Amino acid sequence: MESQNPSMTCAICLDHFKDPCTIPCGHNFCHSCIKSHWDSATNYYCPICKEEYHNKPALRRNVDLCELIEGPGSLGVSGVEGRAAGGEGSRDVELCHRHGKPLVLFCNQEKMSVCYECAVKQCDSHDKSMLEEERQNQERLIKETERRIHDLSENINQANVTLQQTCEWVSAKFQSLLKSLLEKKLEEQRDGTITEAQRRLSELEERAQKLKENKEQVSTLRELPDTELIKKSMLVTVPEYQDICTEVSPNLQERVSGVTDVLSRVSKLLHEDLERAVGTALGHDKQASPQDKRPVLAVVPSPAAPFAPGLREELDSQRCSLTFDPRTANSHLSLSHGNTRAEHLTSGPRAVPEDDVRFDHTWQVLCCQGFSQGVHYWELTVSKPWAFVGVTYESIPRKEKGKRCMVGMNDVSWSLQLDERQLSACHGGRQEPVSGPPPPHCRIGVHLDYDGGTLTFYGPDQSRLHAFHCTPFTHPLYPACWIGEGVSVSLCPPRT
Template sequence: MSAAASCLLTEDQCLCSICLDVFTDPVAIPCGHNFCKTCITIHWDKHVTYQCPNCKEVFDSRPQLRVNTFISEVATQFRQSAQQKASSSSSEQQVSKPGEVPCEICTGTKLKALKSCLVCLESYCETHLQPHLTKSGLKRHQLIDPVEDLEDRMCPKHDKLLELFCKTDQTCVCMLCTVLDHQTHKVVPLKEEYEGKKAELGETEAEIQQMIQKRRLKIEEIKHSVELSKEDADRETAEGVQVFTALKESVERSQAELIDTIKEKQRKIEKQAEGFIKELQQEISVLKKRRTEVEQLSQSEDHLHLLQSCTSLNAVPPTKDWTGVSVRPPSYEGTVVRAVSQLEETLSKQMKKLLAEAELKRVQQSAVDLTLDLDTAHPALILSDDGKQVSCGDVRKKLPNNPERFDCCPGVLAKQSFSSGRFYYEVQVKGKTDWDLGVVRESINRKGKITVTPQNGYWTICLRNENEYVACVDPSVRLSLKSPPQKVGVFVDYEEGLVSFYDVDAAALISSFTGCCFTEKLYPFFSPCPNYAGKNSAPLIISPVNHTE
């Protein structure tokens, strides 16, 4: 009879719709639906009305509950079958680990929950989830990824699912809340508010990601600054060591020269004294010999011999008069002072030279690559194919008189312009008798006669008549140079308002414009000047910068 009975009921019919598990002490209520006795008792204890959880039929009084022995027997068989099935499949399913949501239906070993039901407020493993996937009444329940504390999703005041959102109070509410407590408030479904908040979170996430990216870029910028600082520090340290090593060598050299000078004076005194002593010792030897001869003669008993020898031995041998002879120690007074004074002068010259070399090294770090702009060149100028050389010819070419071109002054600009930072370039001027070099602002006058001054946007120096170097200001200032430069370096610090010119080979500063106010683009300016029948035919050459060692 048990086997026949089990065939009459399906698995769904053996499950309680409240606990979703196989019936335990199944009871039937007047509408015909069956539940676990404990499940329906607890359900009615929580609610004021006695209503069937399935069909919603309301009973006037609480029905009496009697266990249905037939269904109980069938449920027992299904429970045994389910346990066997669960035990065989539990090895395939994952056991719940700490931090994971466990199945609330499993007894004994808790398996990992796959879903949580917002209606039943319980979480289920794969086996106990099956009724929600197969039973028509349970398919309508809302399943979500497993979460703990499902009770928090119920309204604490009305014991109803929190499925709405009050935008006025910014809180989740149930259906009863909208009628009783939030009647005049703006209420929307949770999904609608969820979508809105999700979009806002997306925007916030994007904003945060952008902020993170900016900070990452700032980190890279700071790291790059530190690297540049380290490079500068290493370079300055190397240059400092070089300068102080050179100065130290000069001091040691001067010290050695002082000691040698003093020792040389002492050697001369010692040599003079040795000569005197040797000469005195020789005279002593002669006198000792004469004394011996006189002593022997004085003791002679031979009257004739004494008288005959006395004449030759009676006189003292000729010797040097040593009365005025003396060894005078040399005077060392002022030796150290003179040596230190000479050292100071040497160090001063050397320091100026070393500092000039260090300064040139520093500005050479801002070297740029320039090319001459043919569209700005005076018609008489001849430019090389690579745009690195310019000289002045005898023939004025027919070229378009565009606004950028010089038509009277034999000048040309570089293609590159600069409106910030620092830049440096070098120009070979070897063999020339006249030239102009410097920088100009973009808006300079390029037509007709031009007065080359800073007021007119020109910061330049020039050579005239082979040996007259001039800073082009109003009035012009003649420059004093120790030797004619063969290569001129031009350095500009836009923000500092500085334009400096260097003799590259001598590592010496020629001249500087300071306190300049730059507000426009600056262009390097070159003028080879007229060739004066071949006397000034050598070109100006933009040279690659070879950093001084």
């Protein structure tokens, strides 16, 4: 280990001066060192020359020595710091252990702080930067790391909240499913079967009582004289009964076959479709950094189903009134009929004012009304099958080019695509074919159960075309339409 520069070293602590001061004999010490020395001594003397003083001398700051050791701050040098400090309010200074000069540069090759003399002699060809600049870079790196730690913590917390909400939603859905199956189906079948069995049991018990009475009557006849026996026996009749089935559930399997079919489809959905849907949503993001991975909504498609009795009355009671928002309409779309009809003009774009919420490159328009709770139903007609209809969060991209701005082609929207050949359910850029041809009149009903996390599309006869079952929605949803060239979409008014 190289020795320290003695002219810069306190004789008491044997370290570089910190707030150096001079006593009357001319020797210098750290202010705190000489003060502690005299506070613990019985008389006052210089630790170096031993000169004694009758009274405790006043300590005066050595200005020249302070100016020599004070300089720009620096990062530490491994094993060779040579640290000194100024008086109260001053900053620590790093001194070169070889030359006793302030460390003002940072050598990127050696990864250490150096003085000007080191820079000329040892690091002449190395890449160097000002020590203050390197310190600022390090501070920026620390701040950026702290920010990323904060973001990651926030994302972890959000993921926990989302997972908790998803678990609660899934649990509630399965509780509802079990309740529906048990109360409406299995219990109904059980009650019917048990009731029928109890009726048979009562009939058998009544028959047994009558047979017992008849037996007692016959027994009394045996004790009568022959003449009386013949007379009385003419009044005794043996009852004839039809057989009563004692099987309790001969047709139970047939009766609950509908329930087992539903359970089989649910099982397939959980083991195949749901795993594929979630896996596809996560697969593209495997290489992303943890803080960039956001929780995604699992989407469970639902097959088409025929018309359910009483559905029309139920949907009519949930109808709402909608209008298109002209601020969002792409310049190729023209609104009319009180903003309830949107048409894609074949003549080209219109002159429209710039707006932050307008779709600049996507033939799309949103409705003014948004939903953040409750159950809502609306219908719309499409002039010909070249459109996307659905719902979206307000955060849908609006200024980009390409499909990512289209409703259903991102993670914040859901839609039904109407095509001449095929219907498709769309979410997250994925398109799932829907069984059955497009509706002949292109009249589509949309049913939103916000709290239940369900979005259902209906045909003109209230047959269910498709349903999305999602984790709970987290932001207001706005009805949205992407409209192909030459196509018009009209919002149907509520029935009066």
